[in-house]
Amino acid sequence: MEKVIMGNHAVSYGVQLARVQVIAAYPITPQTQVVEMLSEFCADGLLDAKFIKVESEHSVMAAVVGASIAGARAFTATSSHGLALMHEVLHWASGGRLPIVMANVNRALGPGWNVWTEQTDSLAQRDTGWIQLYCETNQEVLDMVIQAYKIAETVLLPVMLVLDAFVLSHTEEPVDIPDQAAVDRFLPPYQPKFRLQPGNPCSFYGLVAPEHWMELRYKMQRAMEQAVEVTQQVGAEFGQVFGRPYDVVEKYRMEDAEIVLVTSGSIVGTSREVVDELRAQGQRVGLLKMRMFRPFPFVAVREALAGVKKVAVIDRNISYGHGGIFASELKAALYGMPNPPTVFPFIIGLGGRDVTPQSIHKIVQYTQQYDKPAEEIIWMEVKR
Amino acid sequence: MIEVRIHGRGGQGAVIASKVLADAAFREGRYVQSFPSFGVERRGAPVAAFTRIDDRPVRIRCQIYHPDHVMVLDPSLMQVVDVTAGLKEGGWILINSEQPPESFGLSSRFRVATVDANRIAIKYHLGPRTAPIVNTAILGAFARITGIVSLEAVTEAVREAVPVKPEDNVAATKEAYESVVVNREHNYEQ
DSSP states (O other): OEEEEEHHHHHHHHHHHTTOOEEEEOOOTTTHHHHHHHHHHHHTTSSOOEEEEOSSHHHHHHHHHHHHHTTOOEEEEEOHHHHHHHHHHHHHHHHTTOOOEEEEEEOOOOSSOOOSOOTHHHHTTGGGSOEEEEOSSHHHHHHHHHHHHHHHHHHTOOEEEEEETTTTTTOEEEEEOOOHHHHHHHSOOOOOSSOOOTTSOOOOSOOOOHHHHHHHHHHHHHHHHHHHHHHHHHHHHHHHHHSOOOOSEEEESOTTOSEEEEEOTTHHHHHHHHHHHHHHTTOOEEEEEEOEEESOOHHHHHHHHTTOSEEEEEESOOBTTTBOHHHHHHHHHHTTOSSOOEEEEEEOOGGGOOOOHHHHHHHHHHHHHOSSOSSSSEEOSOOO | OEEEEEEEEBTSOHHHHHHHHHHHHHHTTOEEEEEEOSSOOOBTSEEEEEEEEESSOOOOOSOOSSOSEEEESOGGGGGTSOTTTTOOTTOEEEEEOSSOGGGGOOOTTSEEEEEOHHHHHHHTTOSOTTSOOOHHHHHHHHHHHHOSSOHHHHHHHHHHHOOSOHHHHHHHHHHHHHHOEEOTTOOOOO
16 A cells, blocks of 8 residues: 655554564654654554653663563664663663664754754764664665564664654655565564573573673674675565565666765665766766665675776765764775775765755766865865 | 645644645655655744655655745745745745735736635634634645646545544635635636
């Protein structure tokens, strides 16, 4: 059934279809509509889940961790300061190898107060052991919730799926809501290997001495590495069943491209329009959409960018003292490649400043004009 | 692609209007996108909402700077907001007002229409008398003057979107469709 819905409700429908059993939540703009709708689903009997209200995001993640340890399929959504407050417990989720799924609506971190989109909140959680997947459309948001549980429950790591504040979260567009029976066949109930049960007492989160610690971390890294292939397999299988295949990156009009735009989230859609315009003029410009940020899809990125002369990375985020986060990760991924492309690191659209087709045209023009970037960070549309 | 901007005040239903318009076009097989102005809305404060309608998927994700048409849910906004900002030549400005279109003194580059959506909304008890909810009425007038969506599609979308008094809202949509007044120099597109 196709319906016109907002990105936040695309998350809610995905959670309903995934038959999530426990939801804990604390409201924060621009995420609140996700859990509002889920609370209505629970109250109206449309979703057989326990909805737990708590007093902070730190407690949200603690409640979701507890539910997951008990063997439930668990979910929450948050944004910005809420995600920052969860930081400590994010490690308890990933270190506990719990297949929790969380939607994070990208929003800038204060001060000053800003409720608009920026990826710095999620990217700042880069090293917490969560898989991170960035969405371009409301359809992708809904589809990703369903795939996220399958990925998480296969590799036993939590998944953060990420959507832009307002540009997706509050934007209404047609979304195909899959049939419950088809989703049930694609995503069977979660079968935990170990879980907390009163009849079979066991302990979780005990002391781990140096003797065993490194092995646990090694296994987490191996699970992260495995997650690339699992995400590709799950995305391909999703395509077979629902007609919409997904991969860890997507190459758009990259044939013979001399300049490739690399970006993520909702900027991808606007960039597609610009690439089509430039291609119509005979310009060899392509686009690489980054869906997966953690684990970083090294192989797919290197394969996609082999032979390309220039890469313009469009970051809506910043690591202060370094630069755009996708750009620096991409540079690391390209290190050691024969004849690697020159990377042009652009920062644009922080705190929800609008990114228009004209913005993307300016980025392409800069990349065409210079042999290499004139600065470490190319700031776009900033008042200096 | 057709781009529409709706000006209102918080509480008048501008955001719902943008969604209902999108949903109506979607029901007629078009691709759509609608969104509010990405601000921090407050009751009574000026707000805007936007709708894109196209024959292929809408991939662009920025705000609308050059709308094809504009709706104004509260005529007092005409003194506060430049409702014609970026409006394309020949575009419609549809104003909720009991005054004739000529009374607004707008440039002849635009087509102007008015509909007394306050009176209609009050008649059908949509919202309080002091702050009627005029969104479903003005969409009927919009369907009539632009022909972008049919009255039937709008009324179907209204029934789906409005949880309270759906039939009264539909009646308001129909009455506005019948009673919209256009600038003497302009004709309907259909």
